[in-house]
Amino acid sequence: KGAAECGVETEKIVLGEYKVNPCLGHDNCSSFAKCKQEDDVPWILEKYCQADGVILGSPVYYYNMTAQMKAFVDRNYFLYRHDITPKATCAGLVVVGGGAGLDHTVRALRRFLKLSFDVPDERLVILTGYASKVGDVKNKQPLLEEARKLGRRLAEMLGQK
Numbered sequence: 001k002g003a004a005e006c007g008v009e010t011e012k013i014v015l016g017e018y019k020v021n022p023c024l025g026h027d028n029c030s031s032f033a034k035c036k037q038e039d040d041v042p043w044i045l046e047k048y049c050q051a052d053g054v055i056l057g058s059p060v061y062y063y064n065m066t067a068q069m070k071a072f073v074d075r076n077y078f079l080y081r082h083d084i085t086p087k088a089t090c091a092g093l094v095v096v097g098g099g100a101g102l103d104h105t106v107r108a109l110r111r112f113l114k115l116s117f118d119v120p121d122e123r124l125v126i127l128t129g130y131a132s133k134v135g136d137v138k139n140k141q142p143l144l145e146e147a148r149k150l151g152r153r154l155a156e157m158l159g160q161k
Contacts, residue, residue, distance in 0.1 A: 002151025003053075008158060010151075013044055015068035020044070022067075023074035029081035041075045049079065053090045053154045056113070059131075060097025060105050073112045086116055090123040090157040092150045096143075098132040123157055125150045 004010045018040035029035065035042060048054060058065040065073070079086070091113050095105045106126055113119045127150050129143040137143060 002148035002153075003055075003155045003158075004151070005148070006152055006155035008053075008151075008155045011047065013047065015044075015072055016066070018044065020068050020071045020075070022071045023077060029078045035075070035078045037075070041072070044072070045075065045079060048076075048088075049084060049086045051086065051088050052158050053092075054086070054088045054113075055092035055094060055150070055154065056109055057094035057096075058105060058109065059134075060095060060101040063101035063104050064108060065095075065105050069109075073109075076112070076116055080115070088117055088119070090125075090154050091117075091119045092125045092127070092154050094127045094129075094147060094150065096129045096131050096137055098130065102128045102130075125153050 020041055021037045021039045024037070056069070058069045061067070064070070093106060093109050093113075095102055095109070097105070106128060110124065110126075113124065127143075127146050129137065129140065129146070131137045131140065131143075
């Protein structure tokens with residue numbers, strides 16, 4: 001919401017609401033004009049590639065990102081095999097968990113962003129928070145305000161005020 005409050009056009013894509021199949025691992029992506037998977041990932045990747053900035057968010061599930069986020073990360077291999085680099089110049093990470101696994105999840109997503117479009121550290125904003133149950137974040141006003149600040153910071157990086 002913070003970026004939108006600054007006049008930046010935003011779109012929220014919740015991976016769990018779409019069909020995101022796991023990578024098949026055949027390492028043959030460059031042989032095909034489009035991924036052989038029949039799911040929603042092609043249009044999600046298109047939006048990801050066209051975004052000026054991205055915010056990735058994931059709760060921590062068993063010490064790491066969700067299966068849906070991992071499938072999205074793995075499916076980016078198609079972009080890599082076709083030398084397609086997303087145009088984003090800045091990024092945010094929002095990782096929330098009940099305790100263990102926050103750092104590991106941040107490291108994994110940070111590595112992904114580095115490989116995806118080599119986001120420099122000074123253009124990456126990271127927010128971590130604690131919540132033990134689904135829906136807890138909605139009641140954590142300080143965490144929600146930090147998330148808005150993250151969005152505003154990305155808007156500043158994009159030259160919007």
